[in-house]
Amino acid sequence: MNKPPSRRKKTTPAASDDSTLPNDQDLEDISQEKNPATATITVTAVEVPELTEQEISDRLHLERRVERAVFEAGKALAELRERRLYRSTHKTFEDYCRDRFGHSRQKSNYLIAAADVYENLTTNCCQNLGIENLTTNSSQILPTSEGQVRPMTKLEPQEQQEVWLRAVEFAGGKIPSGRIVKDVVQQIMERTKVPNTYQIGEVCQILAKDNPELRGKSGCWGIISQVNDFSCTVKLWDGVYTVGLQHLKSYDYLPAECQQMQVICDRISGVYSDSLEETVKSLLQLLGKVNRPYLTAVEEKLLNLLELEYERR
Structure with missing residues (x-):
């Protein structure tokens, strides 16, 4: 006796949440959407309050x-x-x-x-x-x-x-x-460029003219050690400074007098240091302001004494 043909059951999907499977209305909405590249995004503006007075x-x-x-x-x-x-x-x-x-x-x-x-x-x-x-x-x-x-x-x-x-x-x-x-x-x-006529070895006076870097140096004399376009490098009693032309005045000493002042400058610089007593610094500063190309006999003795004193230390 022939067996009747068997009927295969259709496989049906398991029941699922509406949130995971789109319904017919969702599919219709998706089909009608525009190209995402041309979609318009609405941004809510946040008002920034103006500053008060x-x-x-x-x-x-x-x-x-x-x-x-x-x-x-x-x-x-x-x-x-x-x-x-x-x-x-x-x-x-x-x-x-x-x-x-x-x-x-x-x-x-x-x-x-x-x-x-x-x-x-x-x-x-x-x-x-x-x-x-x-x-x-x-x-x-x-x-x-x-x-x-x-x-x-x-x-x-x-x-x-x-x-x-x-x-x-x-x-x-x-x-x-x-x-x-x-x-x-x-x-x-x-x-405003003016020619720099100063020469190396020339003796000049410092004119501070409200230049804070030259505070305390007004009236001091120095020896030109380098000539630049708009300034000179000048050796003073307590160090070397770059000074603008407007802050220099030549003493117009003779070459021999300039050489003599060079020797005096080297001697004073050889004694000076930041660690000296204030009275000694003041004395050296006074020697660094003499407006003549020589030291007096008393000034010479004082400088000799300082050289001997600090050479022994």
């Missing part, structure tokens, strides 16, 4: 505090140096700066000089505006770092103002970099 004032005040920080440091260092407030713990300002602040005397001098330039710009370029009310546009922009004003430290106050205003202009009305300021300084120096 008090907040604007607070912001300007805090910005000025940040800008002035490095220059306030320079003013503080200048007062520490001038009043010798380091003398209870250190013999020299250089040792004090290294131990207390971790930087060299040269770095301190840069900060002090920068503070003087900053003060000049704020009291002259912007003399009609209060510091707290300055805004960042045109001539009201002020330096924010020592490096921006370092190229201007050897210029006269009026030249500093001119350089800064031109540098701001070249920077598109923004705070200029140190490189821009340096380029403007070079342009002005080229414009």
Whole structure:
């Protein structure tokens, strides 16, 4: 007897959640969607509240505090140096700066000089505006770092103002970099270039003229050791300095007198050091300011005595 044909059961999918399988309406919606590349995404804008007048004032005040920080440091260092407030713990300002602040005397001098330039710009370029009310546009922009004003430290106050205003202009009305300021300084120096007629071995007098790097050196004499385009390297009683031409005045000594002063300069420099007693330093400084090409008999004896005293140590 033949078996009746068997019926195979159809396999049906297991019941599933509506969230995993699309229904007919979902398929219809998908088929009608546009190309995802051309879909429009709607972003809800978040409203940022405007600053109040008090907040604007607070912001300007805090910005000025940040800008002035490095220059306030320079003013503080200048007062520490001038009043010798380091003398209870250190013999020299250089040792004090290294131990207390971790930087060299040269770095301190840069900060002090920068503070003087900053003060000049704020009291002259912007003399009609209060510091707290300055805004960042045109001539009201002020330096924010020592490096921006370092190229201007050897210029006269009026030249500093001119350089800064031109540098701001070249920077598109923004705070200029140190490189821009340096380029403007070079342009002005080229414009006012005068021939450097000084000669190596010539004796000159230092004219400080508000140059902070020459503070305490006004009236001192020195020996030209190198002639540059816009300055000379000069050996004084306590070290070697680079001095702009506007800060030098020749004594017009004869060659023999210049050689004699060279010998005296070498002798004074041989005795001098930062660790000397203040009375000895003062004496050497006085010898470094004599406005004649020789020492008197008493001055000669005093220098001989110092040479003998410190040669034995």
